[in-house]
Amino acid sequence: MTRKYFSGQISKKELLDNFPDYENDFKMRLLYHRIKNKPIKGWLFGVSKKTYVKYLNEIYEIIEDLETNTLRFKTMKRLFKELWIQSNYCSEPIEQMSMTVFEVAKSTSNSKEEIRRYLNILVDQNFIIKTSDKPLLYEFTEFGKQIKTDLDIEKIIKNVA
Known part of the structure; x- marks a missing residue:
């Protein structure tokens, strides 16, 4: 319309x-x-x-x-950047995931639910894993630690689509 x-x-x-x-x-x-x-x-x-x-x-x-309802490269790249910063470039567990989701949602003008969708894709494809429920911690897998360039992020989006 x-x-x-x-x-x-x-x-x-x-x-x-x-x-x-x-x-x-x-x-x-x-x-x-x-x-x-x-x-x-x-x-x-x-x-x-x-x-x-x-x-x-x-x-x-x-x-x-x-x-x-397609995946956007800009959003996935921003999510990866925030996750790398939160994990001190893959050397520590990722804490405060809700804050990371909020920051990415705010900076990309997407809803938090949509950012969680991107996060679930990363979990489903074993780029990051949940290591603890209390406190809620995530870590990059060895496969996830290898994702460093824009081309790698584009491949993730193409594999999902």
Whole structure:
């Protein structure tokens, strides 16, 4: 429906009236607020064409994320970076996993549930293992310690997809 709105087939009121429940989903809420605060395109008082094109690209990226639910390289890379820092570059157990998930979610504009999905992928593919429940500790496996470059992270994402 959002695509129809931006192509001029339906009005803003029709779109907002039929918009699905967005309160519990971060990306739906983000899309709703972007639509609600759409910049005015005009030659005198509106935003520039470059700014409007950037706005449309952001909207279509959000829509694509919602439709495809694909894994993103940027998010996985940020999660790995946080895990490496928390583990002192694989030399110590990873503590405060919830704080790591929160930081990655905040910096990548994703929900915590989505970051947990990425974390579960790393656990399922034996890159990290849970070593203790109380206190909750994780460690990198030998296989996980070998992941250092962007190419390695891309391979993880391709293997899952």
